[in-house]
Amino acid sequence: AQSVTQPDIHITVSEGASLELRCNYSYGATPYLFWYVQSPGQGLQLLLKYFSGDTLVQGIKGFEAEFKRSQSSFNLRKPSVHWSDAAEYFCAVGARNNDMRFGAGTRLTVKP
Amino acid sequence: NAGVMQNPRHLVRRRGQEARLRCSPMKGHSHVYWYRQLPEEGLKFMVYLQKENIIDESGMPKERFSAEFPKEGPSILRIQQVVRGDSAAYFCASSPPRLEAFFGQGTRLTVV
Numbered sequence: 001a002q003s004v005t006q007p008d009i010h011i012t013v014s015e016g017a018s019l020e021l022r023c024n025y026s027y028g029a030t031p032y033l034f035w036y037v038q039s040p041g042q043g044l045q046l047l048l049k050y051f052s053g054d055t056l057v058q059g060i061k062g063f064e065a066e067f068k069r070s071q072s073s074f075n076l077r078k079p080s081v082h083w084s085d086a087a088e089y090f091c092a093v094g095a096r097n098n099d100m101r102f103g104a105g106t107r108l109t110v111k112p
Numbered sequence: 113n114a115g116v117m118q119n120p121r122h123l124v125r126r127r128g129q130e131a132r133l134r135c136s137p138m139k140g141h142s143h144v145y146w147y148r149q150l151p152e153e154g155l156k157f158m159v160y161l162q163k164e165n166i167i168d169e170s171g172m173p174k175e176r177f178s179a180e181f182p183k184e185g186p187s188i189l190r191i192q193q194v195v196r197g198d199s200a201a202y203f204c205a206s207s208p209p210r211l212e213a214f215f216g217q218g219t220r221l222t223v224v
Contacts, residue, residue, distance in 0.1 A: 034212055044215040099168050100145060100213055104154030
C-alpha cells in the first residue's frame with residue numbers, strides 16, 4: 001500500500017516568515033496528493049490537492065504545493081505565515097482505488 | 113448538502129462496554145474511511161469501505177473492532193469491550209470516486 005512520511009513533527013516559525021512543510025510519499029503509480037489542516041479540536045479541512053497537470057498547485061489561505069515526481073515529494077509552502085496558520089498539517093496520498101493514507105502530521109507553531 | 117456528519121461528538125464509556133460511532137457521508141459519496149487519532153499523534157488509517165464492502169481493513173485491530181457501511185444508513189465503527197487505550201478521536205471521511213475526502217468533526221471517545 002502507499003505510504004506518506006512527514007519528516008518534521010514540529011516546526012516553529014515567526015509570523016511573516018516563509019514556511020515549507022515536507023512530505024514524501026511512496027506509491028507505485030501516479031498518486032493523488034493532498035494537504036489537510038486541522039485546527040485544535042476540529043476535523044480536517046482540505047488545503048489543496050494534486051491529481052494531474054500543473055505540478056504547482058494553489059490552495060486556500062495562500063498555500064501552495066509542488067509535486068516533484070523525481071523526489072517523490074509534495075511539499076507545502078506559504079510565503080508569509082500568519083498567526084492563524086498555527087495548526088496541525090497532514091499530507092495524504094490517494095491510490096487509484098481511493099484508498100487514502102495520511103502522514104503523521106506536522107505541528108506548526110507561529111511565534112509573534 | 114450537509115457535510116460529513118459524525119455522532120456522537122463525545123462518547124464516554126466504561127471499560128468493558130461497547131462503543132458505536134456513526135458516520136453519515138456526504139450525499140453522493142460512496143467511499144468511507146475511518147481514522148484514529150491518539151493524543152499527540154497523527155492520523156492512523158483504520159478501514160476503507162464502499163457500500164456494503166470492506167475494501168481495506170489493514171489498519172483495524174484484529175480483535176474487538178469492526179466496521180460496516182450498509183446499503184442504507186450510516187457507516188458504523190463498533191468497538192467491543194472497550195479499554196482505556198481505545199480513548200482517542202475517531203474521524204470519518206467520505207469521498208466520491210477519485211476525488212478528495214471530506215472529514216467529519218470526529219468522535220472523541222473517552223474510556224473511564
